[in-house]
Amino acid sequence: MADFGALSSLGLGSNVLNYDVIEKLRQADEARMLAPIDRRLESVEGKKSELTTITTLTSTLKSTVLDLADGVIFAKRSVQVSGETVSAEVKDGVAPQDLAITVNTLAKRDIWQSRGFTDEASAVVDRDTTMTLSLNGIDYSLDVSAGTTLSQLRDMLNEKGAGNFQASILNVGGSTPYTLVLKSTETGADQAISVTYDDGDTNTGDDDFLSLSHVQTATDADFTYNGIEITRASNTVEDLVPGLTLHLLKEDATATTNISIKQDIEGIADTVAEFIDAYNAWYSEMTNATKYDPETHTAGIFQGDNTINSLKYEVARALNAVTEDGKGLASFGMDITKDGIVTFDRTAFVEALKNDPESVEKTLVGSDASPGVFKTINQTLATATDSDHGSLALLDTQLSDRMTRLEKERERTLAYLDARYNTMAQRFAAYDEMIASFNASFQSLQQMIDAQVAAAKK
Missing domain, CATH: 1.20.1330 (f41 fragment of flagellin, N-terminal domain)
Incomplete structure (x- = not known):
C-alpha cells in the first residue's frame, strides 16, 4: 500500500x-x-x-x-599383445591387422669404463693432453691439463658432449673404487664412441691415460616383422606401421610376440x-x-x-x-x-x-x-x-x-x-x-437546542 x-x-x-x-x-x-x-x-x-x-x-x-x-x-582401435618381448601402442584409424615380431637383438648404447682411481679428486693425467671422442661422424676435443681430477674430467666431458654422450663416476668397491663410465646417449650402431689422445710428445706416444675398456658395443635392433628382417637404431619403432608404436623389450630369437590391431x-x-x-x-x-x-x-x-x-x-x-x-x-x-x-x-x-x-x-x-x-x-x-x-x-x-x-x-x-x-x-x-466540521457544528447546534428545550421545561 x-x-x-x-x-x-x-x-x-x-x-x-x-x-x-x-x-x-x-x-x-x-x-x-x-x-x-x-x-x-x-x-x-x-x-x-x-x-x-x-x-x-x-x-x-x-x-x-x-x-x-x-x-x-x-x-x-585396440591392440592385443601376446608375448613378452614387445609392447605396442596404437592410434585410432590404423588398419586392423595382425603382426608377428621376433626380437633377435636389442638396440644398445656404446659404453666404456675407465681404470679405477682412489677417489674423485684423483688426478687422471700428469701432462697436458688433448682427448678426442668421435661419435656419428663428429669429433669432440677436450684439452685436459696435467693434474685434472676425475670429477673435473667428468664435468668437462658432459659439457662437451652436449647430450650426445654422457660421463659419470661409479663406485665399484675395492682399493681403487672410482671409475669413469662413458656412454652414448642414444642407441644404434652409429653411436659407437672412439677415443684418441695427443699429449704433444712424439717420443712418448699417446697413452690412454684412462685405460678405457669396452663394456657394451653400440648395436642396432634386429628383429623380424611377419618374417621380414628389420633393423632400427632404436628399440622404439614408430615407422613400421603408421600409427603403431612398438617397444622392443627383450632379446629372444626363439620367441614370437603376436600383435593384433582391431576395431x-x-x-x-x-x-x-x-x-x-x-x-x-x-x-x-x-x-x-x-x-x-x-x-x-x-x-x-x-x-x-x-x-x-x-x-x-x-x-x-x-x-x-x-x-x-x-x-x-x-x-x-x-x-x-x-x-x-x-x-x-x-x-x-x-x-x-x-x-x-x-x-x-x-x-x-x-x-x-x-x-x-x-x-x-x-x-x-x-x-x-x-x-x-x-x-x-x-x-x-x-x-x-x-x-x-x-x-x-x-x-x-x-x-x-x-x-x-x-x-x-x-x-x-x-x-x-x-x-468532522459538520459533526462539530451539529454538536454545537444540538447543545443549543438541548439548552432551549431544558429552559422551556422550567
Missing part, C-alpha cells in the same frame, strides 16, 4: 473514511490488475527455468552423439550406451514439458510450443529412420518403445559390429550426401543449440523479452495504483475534515 505520510489521522473525523476502506479497495484493484501480470510472470519464469534444463540436456546429448556422428568412434568394439559400444542414456533423459524431459493429460486436464509447461515440439519431433524422426536396404537402429540392438524410450541390447550391437561393421557405420553415420541416424541427429541438435541463431537460444530471447515487458507493465501498474490511492487518501482526508 502507498505511504500516506502525514495523513495519520485519516478516519478520525468520519469514523468511516479510514485506511481499512482504502486497503480493501486497493486489494480489489491489485487482484484485478496486478495478479494477472504476476501469473504471466510466474509462467515465463517457469518456462525459462525449464528451458535451461532442456538446453543443458540437449547440449549433453549433442556431445555424446558427436563422435558417433562424424565416424571418429568407429576408427577407435575397439567395446569402446564403441560404451559410447553408444552413453548416447542412449543421454537421449532417454532428454526425451523424458521433453515429453514432460510438452504433454497434456486429458483426464486431469493438466499440461506441461511447453505444451503447444512449436520450438520444443519441433525439436523433439525431428530427433525422434531421425531415430526411427531406415536406410534404403531397410536397416535402422533395431537392426543393431537398439529398439524404441511405445513411450519413445530407446533400449540397448549390447550383445546384439557388438555382434553386429563384429560381423558387418560397414553396414553399422553406414546406417548410423552415413555420409554428408546421405547422413545416417547419428549424423542427422547431430545436425538437428547443432541447429538447435547454436548460441546465436539456434532455436533454443531464440526461444530464450523471446522469453526474456516477454519477462522484461511484463516487469515494465507491472511497474507501470503499480505506479498507477500508488498514485491513485495516494490521491484517494488525500480526498478521504479532505472529506473527513469536512465531515
Whole structure:
C-alpha cells in the first residue's frame, strides 16, 4: 500500500473514511490488475527455468552423439599383445591387422669404463693432453691439463658432449673404487664412441691415460616383422606401421610376440550406451514439458510450443529412420518403445559390429550426401543449440523479452495504483475534515437546542 505520510489521522473525523476502506479497495484493484501480470510472470519464469534444463540436456546429448556422428568412434582401435618381448601402442584409424615380431637383438648404447682411481679428486693425467671422442661422424676435443681430477674430467666431458654422450663416476668397491663410465646417449650402431689422445710428445706416444675398456658395443635392433628382417637404431619403432608404436623389450630369437590391431568394439559400444542414456533423459524431459493429460486436464509447461515440439519431433524422426536396404537402429540392438524410450541390447550391437561393421557405420553415420541416424541427429541438435541463431537460444530471447515487458507493465501498474490511492487518501482526508466540521457544528447546534428545550421545561 502507498505511504500516506502525514495523513495519520485519516478516519478520525468520519469514523468511516479510514485506511481499512482504502486497503480493501486497493486489494480489489491489485487482484484485478496486478495478479494477472504476476501469473504471466510466474509462467515465463517457469518456462525459462525449464528451458535451461532442456538446453543443458540437449547440449549433453549433442556431445555424446558427436563422435558417433562424424565416424571418429568407429576408427577407435585396440591392440592385443601376446608375448613378452614387445609392447605396442596404437592410434585410432590404423588398419586392423595382425603382426608377428621376433626380437633377435636389442638396440644398445656404446659404453666404456675407465681404470679405477682412489677417489674423485684423483688426478687422471700428469701432462697436458688433448682427448678426442668421435661419435656419428663428429669429433669432440677436450684439452685436459696435467693434474685434472676425475670429477673435473667428468664435468668437462658432459659439457662437451652436449647430450650426445654422457660421463659419470661409479663406485665399484675395492682399493681403487672410482671409475669413469662413458656412454652414448642414444642407441644404434652409429653411436659407437672412439677415443684418441695427443699429449704433444712424439717420443712418448699417446697413452690412454684412462685405460678405457669396452663394456657394451653400440648395436642396432634386429628383429623380424611377419618374417621380414628389420633393423632400427632404436628399440622404439614408430615407422613400421603408421600409427603403431612398438617397444622392443627383450632379446629372444626363439620367441614370437603376436600383435593384433582391431576395431575397439567395446569402446564403441560404451559410447553408444552413453548416447542412449543421454537421449532417454532428454526425451523424458521433453515429453514432460510438452504433454497434456486429458483426464486431469493438466499440461506441461511447453505444451503447444512449436520450438520444443519441433525439436523433439525431428530427433525422434531421425531415430526411427531406415536406410534404403531397410536397416535402422533395431537392426543393431537398439529398439524404441511405445513411450519413445530407446533400449540397448549390447550383445546384439557388438555382434553386429563384429560381423558387418560397414553396414553399422553406414546406417548410423552415413555420409554428408546421405547422413545416417547419428549424423542427422547431430545436425538437428547443432541447429538447435547454436548460441546465436539456434532455436533454443531464440526461444530464450523471446522469453526474456516477454519477462522484461511484463516487469515494465507491472511497474507501470503499480505506479498507477500508488498514485491513485495516494490521491484517494488525500480526498478521504479532505472529506473527513469536512465531515468532522459538520459533526462539530451539529454538536454545537444540538447543545443549543438541548439548552432551549431544558429552559422551556422550567
